[in-house]
Amino acid sequence: MIDALPLTAIPPEDEALRDDVKRFLVEALADIPAEVRAHSWTGFDAAFSRRLGEQGWLGITLPPAYGGGGRSAFARFVLVEELLAAGAPVSAHWIADRQSAPLILKYGTEAQKRQHVPPICRGESFFCIGMSEPGSGSDLASVRTRATRMDGGWKLSGQKIWTTNAYRSHFMIALVRTSGTAEDRHAGLSQFIIDLSLPGITIRPIEDLTGDRHFCEVFFDDVALADDALIGAEGEGWAQVTAELAFERSGPERLYSSIVLLDAWVEWLRSQTPGDTESLRLLGRLCSHLAVLRALSVSITGKLSRGESPVVEAALVKDMGTEIEQLTATLITDMLGRHPDVSPPPALERMVNYVTQISPSFSLRGGTREILRSMIARGLGLR
Numbered sequence: 001m002i003d004a005l006p007l008t009a010i011p012p013e014d015e016a017l018r019d020d021v022k023r024f025l026v027e028a029l030a031d032i033p034a035e036v037r038a039h040s041w042t043g044f045d046a047a048f049s050r051r052l053g054e055q056g057w058l059g060i061t062l063p064p065a066y067g068g069g070g071r072s073a074f075a076r077f078v079l080v081e082e083l084l085a086a087g088a089p090v091s092a093h094w095i096a097d098r099q100s101a102p103l104i105l106k107y108g109t110e111a112q113k114r115q116h117v118p119p120i121c122r123g124e125s126f127f128c129i130g131m132s133e134p135g136s137g138s139d140l141a142s143v144r145t146r147a148t149r150m151d152g153g154w155k156l157s158g159q160k161i162w163t164t165n166a167y168r169s170h171f172m173i174a175l176v177r178t179s180g181t182a183e184d185r186h187a188g189l190s191q192f193i194i195d196l197s198l199p200g201i202t203i204r205p206i207e208d209l210t211g212d213r214h215f216c217e218v219f220f221d222d223v224a225l226a227d228d229a230l231i232g233a234e235g236e237g238w239a240q241v242t243a244e245l246a247f248e249r250s251g252p253e254r255l256y257s258s259i260v261l262l263d264a265w266v267e268w269l270r271s272q273t274p275g276d277t278e279s280l281r282l283l284g285r286l287c288s289h290l291a292v293l294r295a296l297s298v299s300i301t302g303k304l305s306r307g308e309s310p311v312v313e314a315a316l317v318k319d320m321g322t323e324i325e326q327l328t329a330t331l332i333t334d335m336l337g338r339h340p341d342v343s344p345p346p347a348l349e350r351m352v353n354y355v356t357q358i359s360p361s362f363s364l365r366g367g368t369r370e371i372l373r374s375m376i377a378r379g380l381g382l383r
Contacts, residue, residue, distance in 0.1 A: 005313060007295060011245075014074035020214050021082040024055065029086055037087025038260040038351045041253055042358075044168060044212050045089035046123070050181040052090075053123030058097050062105065066113055067121035073305040077252065077298065084256040085263075091165060091214065096120040096127035098251070100173055104193070107232035107240055112193065116171070130160040130174030130194070130218065131241065140241065141185040143174045145220065147192060148240040152232070154178075156192070156200075164365070166216035167203045172196055175241050178234055189237035192229045199223070209357045242311060254321035255293050257362055258328035261355045262286065264348050272342070278336050286331070289324045295318065312379030315372040322362040322369075329355040 062068025121127035145158025180188035200223040205213035
């Protein structure tokens with residue numbers, strides 16, 4: 001069973017960061033229209049990421065000795081919440097900042113920490129995650145990509161898929177098999193830091209329904225890795241990646257993927273006279289859901305700040321959060337359709353179309369609903 005999550009407040013010293021971030025974003029995003037910002041955390045802008053690094057806002061929770069800000073997990077929550085609420089283009093640094101750097105600091109050697117973490121904090125080094133594979137999806141224990149020991153290092157062969165921004169990243173942290181077979185499940189899995197410029201690596205972007213090309217498939221054809229590419233202990237990859245996913249599944253990014261669309265719809269509603277009662281009821285419904293989920297996410301941040309690994313609780317946030325993200329686009333679309341005699345602004349229509357098309361991916365990235373609900377059931381002692 002999992003313990004009840006107490007209501008948690010963001011400490012005042014971390015909440016005080018919010019105004020500085022808001023002021024920065026007003027200036028930095030002044031020329032970016034809402035329909036572009038509606039792409040949320042898939043928006044890629046390396047220059048913007050470097051500006052965040054200059055502000056000290058990348059690696060904000062990481063130790064100053066490695067270029068980080070030394071702030072609490074709550075400070076990062078405030079920062080991320082404001083970035084997502086504004087629709088800032090955070091995709092370039094997102095994975096490196098959120099989970100790759102903390103993973104390296106927790107499990108990596110001193111040399112790995114010195115090599116990788118400072119450039120991540122400066123917004124100069126971007127990472128992707130090599131987890132999913134064809135035929136495996138979110139069933140990570142069944143991965144078949146294999147690293148075999150050889151003189152002076154490892155030989156890597158296999159394939160990864162749905163690897164966000166692989167073609168624009170410098171490194172990948174990949175979960176691969178170093179012993180046994182896929183039938184051995186969790187045993188024999190390890191993680192490697194892979195330089196994506198190495199010979200034998202082929203990356204092919206996959207164009208999605210919206211025309212975006214952030215998903216990729218990555219092929220490894222006898223790629224030679226040095227001994228120091230292994231991160232953590234050989235065979236401990238499953239425990240490492242499970243801890244890593246708590247960072248991926250519990251933050252505001254599981255609540256706010258549709259928030260720029262919601263704000264644009266609210267702005268349009270305010271311009272309508274008299275007010276639409278049905279639309280206002282829907283707005284109240286969406287806001288009440290978001291308020292509860294945000295409180296849950298803040299409580300999990302409290303656990304992370306205490307060094308805990310709230311795997312099941314994070315799965316709950318991810319499952320329920322992505323559901324409301326998807327419903328936002330669907331319900332706004334339905335509401336607009338109830339008033340065919342009132343034409344919304346073309347930009348709002350384009351935003352609705354985009355978020356509707358991209359929203360199926362919300363419940364895929366970071367683990368499908370089936371996998372998450374299986375984890376939740378086990379955590380509740382139901383299976």
